[in-house]
Amino acid sequence: MSDEKLTSVETAALFILLTEAGEALNVKLAQEHGCKLEKRSREKLEKLRLIKVGGTPRRLVLRLTEAGRDRCRAEFAAGSPPPRSGPMGGALYALLLTVDRFLTARGLSLGDFVTASNAPVAEDLPAVPAASAAAEPTSAEPALDGPALDGPALDEPAVEERVRAAYHKLAPRTGDLVNLADLRDLVVDLDPADVDAALRRLHRRPGVTLVPEANQKALDARTRAAAVVVGDQPKHMITMAAS
Template identity: 35%
Template structure:
């Protein structure tokens, strides 16, 4: 049990969904990870709005919500009791490693699951720095966000932001967005209520971490 009131299995489910970065069917939780999500725990996680579950064929599929990300971060930095044995010991060791990384770097937990998708930018000569398109587009993104947001940290749909970025290509904007998530104070997250997404909002999403992200938040305007 953690300080957040979740069992070790429930925390494991949140972690698995974070790693997957997308919907995962209930049978696959057990098949891939050996995790059995019983009805009581599923309903608990649904009631707390930490995961969303929906029927797909004969199975339920689950998705981690924004609140689930926050709760997972709380759980990671809390004291957690794990089952005895090698599996529990390994899980606690990995959680301790994650906790140390977050403490040392000040990063968000979600950043750890995005690193493989963040483009590696080769060093540029000082005289060519002004020509780096990603930096220029990131500046445009900041300016467009400031124009749309009523307050710092407000979630703004990428569907509203993209039209304000001039002649930047889709690829250039996506590359800049993926790089910006490594900047403190910048978050790019999925819309937790998928039912309200319009076709345009879905098309404007940027995909990384195996998940479509529809909203951006910048703490400092």
């Protein structure tokens, strides 16, 4: 990764592209974010392979590259703002360092952070009935750890409800990490592909995060096999807020 110094505007442009899920119109940076990226700076970022530029001269599209994301993460971890950033610059970099420490502790990438931040807010989501970990299954609800039952396949909300219930049965406290291998043992009667799809949907919901194992050398075969791939990264654990 290049360590060439960037101006505050160039760094801001990378941060904005990161929050825009990696892509935005050049004009949007200026009109909506107050970040006017001049041609010289744009060409500099492109030469450093931090962004790609496409579109037409009147409608330029800027795309953040993997190297650009790495540069953003390096800025998060820097802890100290560029010279002459003022108090707001100092406050921003203190906040970014806190975010970096959180992501490192949880083994999360910036992609995970942006995905969770851009998830729909709760009022935009269809209602999903909350499942109580202590509730006894009814005749219409298969037991969490019971044998496979005959009958029609469950719809998406029902599979998500089963996954939530399994998590809350395993988690000693709300927000604790649960190994997906243990969770899958409680929903063994469900189609694994349906469980994978439910986990990916839940990962986009507020309060739910799929997490990779930080120490890859510590992974056993069972945990590896239970992972669900989000983007291009296997996730081995899940954490949920109270439902």
